Amino acid sequence: MNSFSIALLIIGVTFDLFGCIGLIRLPDIYNRLQSATKCVTLGTCSILLSLFIHYGFTPVGIKALIAIPLLFFAATVGAHALSRGSYIYGIKMTDKTIRDDYKKEFKK
Amino acid sequence: MKYITLFICMLLLWLLLTFNLHSANIIIGIVASLVVMMLFGNKFFKDWQKFYNPLRYLWGIVYLIFFIWECLKANFDVAYRVLSPKMPIKPGILKVKCTLKSDIAKTFLANSITMTPGTITVDVIDNHLFVHWIYVSSQDPNVYTKKIAGRFEKLLKKVFE
């Protein structure tokens, strides 16, 4: 195995680990979405990229390359829709919140 | 015309997905793209001319490199906030004005904001984005608009408008 793809694998799993620690530690749902979406998406993208580097321009490598933008769009749009949905559902933000502009728009 | 654009995109995606150039594979790909074109063509992007402008792809590559750099910064930022024992968070939802006009550019701005340091787009209403920020460093509208949206808008205007 190529050493560069091993390095990408280890980086990816480490970022997944950070994301899941954030999922447990952070106080409310919006902050959890922040950590989880960013870290886990980049970690998994890095794992897929390592597959592309290991197999090169073969069908498997190209499929791994196609999966990266799909995963990216799926994660960002999912995070956006989930945060909007949970605000409308009425889930409170944490006590440390210092400013909320969306409440005025939502009252109308 | 947007039907033909969808057809070309789907054929390219099929050829990448199967990755061989046998004649049987190409014929099945053309049939499959025709089926997709018939079923989903009327909902595809109306401004199809943008697909045939090579300059946009060039700016797209520049944007991609810039975006990957921002994305890496975002990850180290979140990792720092998660791992430090005091958890330095000061969250809030801010109203950010964006100067982009077209819908597709707004969509990509929202997606880019979601992947950059400490911000996530909650809603898009007309010309305003509602952004959840994990560490609100300043409450002045000019400063935070420039900090959140300003760095992408110039490039996105060249790519999508």
Added chain:
Amino acid sequence: MSNDNQTPEGMTIVVKKICQFMAPTIFLFGIYITVHGHLTPGGGFTGGVIMASAFILQILSYGSFLDKLQQEKWHLELTESLALLCFLMLAVLGLLLATTSVFFGNFLHRGSFGELISGGIIPIGNIFVGIEVCAAISSIFVALLIFKDKEA
């Protein structure tokens, strides 16, 4: 400037714009799984479910009015029945044309192992099963929506 999709129903503009190229991609991937059913895991049923989920994504993100959905339901049921009929015809053709003369007998050239055109009638049967499952699952989704509205 294209504000053509800014309608009150459905989800936000971000979801709609992403859905414009995500739904065709999902459908194409379903076709890929169906056509390669005899070479890789998956096949008619799996590909049909993925194809149906493209329609479900479109209904979810754009929103759709109920009477329009009822029209769609008629089309879907027709498609499902026709695909099932074609599958049955394929089986009967095996009875007539194949040298062994059995139900589902193979009457096509077998091809060589690992190629796309191989496996005799199995890929064609897969395609018909895919269309049938796609129409069936979409019509289940539409039927659930219609019945829920009538109950309430």
Added chain:
Amino acid sequence: MINILLYVLIFLSFVCFIRILFGPSMADRMVAIDIFGTLVVGICVLLVYKTGRLFLIDIAIAWILLSFIGTITLAKYLTRKKLDE
């Protein structure tokens, strides 16, 4: 090497299960399900390395697309709309 990384990812999916079991509200559980779907893609790719079965990447792509639809459905359910409006 691959085994250790695979164990780490499986442990992380159990962490997601903790959030699904004890999440204070419904939305927290949905976030955990979304993250779990992304972790499974990583597990699929590591299984490609471990077993050499190249078709597992197809399953990974299918998982990405189907978990996207699941997330959108749950998010729409949270906004108290009917699913077809």
